[in-house]
């Protein structure tokens with residue numbers, strides 16, 4: 079049975095075996111390789127995408143659960159204002175080192191800021207502790223999230 | 238934003254329709270619109286004739302595009318940006334206007350010091366600095382000469398600035414692009430004038446990384462992201478014990494998994510070749526294999542610790558001997574000893590390993606990889622194929638972390654990928670061999686486990702004797718580097734940081750016992766220093782306590798005359814507020830160590846909560862000589878501190894009955910955001926020689942942490958990781 083889902087705003091029909099993790103449908107079948115693989119067991123966050131707006135680990139999300147859902151990957155991150163602010167802050171703060179974890183970090187940050195536009199340190203801890211960075215960019219990730227939140231608040235004020 | 242990223246933006250803003258490969262059993266995608274720039278692209282091609290290619294590093298097109306072929310691999314350390322800054326300084330062009338791509342494998346890109354193409358040893362910036370300046374200056378000189386000839390004036394009347402040649406009188410200007418063809422026709426000057434350091438406008442200023450936008454947007458292409466039409470994915474089941482081999486294989490169940498094409502035996506194990514990652518993984522799980530145990534079948538960490546410790550209690554091979562330690566010990570007021578241990582440690586780069594091989598009709602191959610060591614991989618691949626290296630081409634990618642793992646002295650993951658491709662050569666398609674996290678953590682090539690026996694002799698309140706015995710495997714033995722790294726049977730990387738300790742101790746002896754074991758080992762960020770600095774700095778802290786001195790003052794006295802070490806030590810102490818007592822319940826430790834021609838001091842503040850260390854803050858001072866990109870030095874020091882903290886606090890590789898106990902980030906925990914302290918970095922420039930950066934920030938963290946923990950608990954941690962040692 080094909081699975082019908084929406085990826086980055088486009089209706090998609092997938093015929094993968096239903097237990098195939100969303101991650102491998104994205105990477106191997108759709109060529110959307112911006113979503114990364116780091117552990118395969120929901121331990122590292124490199125594969126973070128949004129399913130109906132919530133941050134989800136695509137490596138542990140069987141494609142059958144994607145039926146009828148709205149999926150967003152890093153490839154469409156700049157289609158929302160929050161996403162643009164996060165990308166801008168990440169680049170501005172020079173967060174990146176090897177970069178492998180960063181699409182996942184950004185997707186987690188976007189989900190956090192959409193839910194909590196002014197996150198506390200504890201909110202950041204809770205939302206981001208599932209995203210590992212072997213290069214150790216955490217100091218700058220924290221700063222970038224604060225920066226993105228501030229930029230979004232400023233924009234809101236000026237509207 | 239780099240031109241490269243722009244090109245991607247544009248190229249991908251069209252509608253893209255993707256189809257699953259015909260006959261792909263794993264799934265078929267019908268048709269789908271990805272919208273703008275949603276598909277990652279490989280680096281722009283550097284093949285074909287550029288208008289102007291003054292050397293192996295630079296290409297300038299008629300439209301003004303400037304491409305830098307980076308001889309060092311970008312694995313997070315910011316070297317693509319660093320090399321671009323140095324070139325741009327002499328070429329007189331904006332760094333952001335340079336498109337940096339990984340160089341292919343070739344003699345022009347050999348490491349200036351090691352002689353083989355590669356990235357490691359924290360050497361990229363200082364060993365390529367002059368070469369990159371030269372490359373930029375040659376191009377600039379030729380462009381200026383071309384413009385001068387065209388205007389019929391002397392070259393001295395022209396100058397280069399912002400990607401243009403201008404006449405000094407302001408009467409004319411030409412863009413580099415418009416001069417490319419004319420410049421290409423000119424002779425390459427043998428000697429060019431380099432800028433004086435006082436004229437630097439880009440070197441020494443914080444410059445944005447050239448790879449950030451693509452990496453944040455997910456458009457940067459890493460090895461694991463590489464795809465080719467018809468490509469298959471392979472996963473190898475390796476023996477569960479080192480040295481093991483296949484005894485019996487039943488591939489039937491694996492072959493029944495949808496999407497699995499082949500099951501083949503290769504040197505390193507059993508490969509499942511399938512349409513994609515998931516089918517390969519399911520297929521591999523369905524394999525029924527019986528293994529022969531091999532040499533590593535009885536390796537057991539508890540036993541190794543006992544055996545290594547016994548060796549550390551006996552004399553080893555003397556590597557250095559100043560004065561007479563035995564006499565000093567006999568004469569001492571106090572003689573004390575301690576055993577320090579570090580475990581096997583995995584690199585665990587965030588991107589698991591992979592390598593794609595496309596076999597060619599002439600017996601050669603095109604290899605697409607993520608490697609720190611093309612200079613080793615290339616001949617190894619050719620040897621595996623049985624062809625001349627000229628028949629093999631290499632294409633590198635961004636590296637999702639390396640830390641040494643991707644510079645394998647035996648080209649392990651490259652050769653394995655070749656073997657897999659050969660085994661299914663009749664399929665006639667590219668095959669990408671991929672590793673899972675479990676494969677990575679169980680797959681060997683670790684930082685060796687070490688046990689250190691350190692003894693100190695105190696007389697009249699002074700440290701008069703020091704003996705450091707090191708027990709562990711050599712990473713050089715059995716590799717192509719044996720000749721270069723072994724001197725009189727001593728692997729220099731086993732004793733670095735100990736045999737060269739500069740401290741003023743009159744009777745100083747360093748000994749090594751080299752162990753041979755079936756566990757494959759290699760360099761891990763900071764190599765031998767990750768062990769020796771731990772033992773040395775921790776024991777210095779114990780010595781300081783014995784003679785009743787503060788850890789900072791004690792080091793200052795022993796390092797008299799070592800200006801660069803003292804400068805970073807003083808700076809770290811000052812920035813951390815060493816003389817003010819730490820908050821209640823918080824301990825503070827300090828360390829200072831030289832490695833890879835770089836000098837670093839660390840102050841770590843930590844408390845203990847429910848028996849678990851909590852690191853509050855890390856202050857680091859670094860002197861690496863002239864700095865190319867200060868913000869990236871800061872970034873490297875911050876990252877190195879967190880990397881070091883993971884191995885100090887929690888991660889290790891251990892063995893039970895020959896099998897690795899760890900498999901993923903649950904039992905190989907690395908520091909997470911909520912555990913990561915702020916890391917304040919201070920760059921010190923004493924005007925000394927340029928040196929290393931990337932690894933220099935690692936060795937000092939663990940000992941400073943353990944000194945801090947001692948201060949709050951009164952307990953000495955002498956074995957890493959700290960884990961729950963403070964719980965009992």
Ligand code: FES
Pocket residue numbers: 114115116117118119120121122123124125126135136137138
């Ligand atoms: S790959 Fe999904 S959480 Fe690690």
Ligand code: FES
Pocket residue numbers: 174175176177178179180210211212213214215313587637638
């Ligand atoms: S930037 Fe390398 S893992 Fe995060």
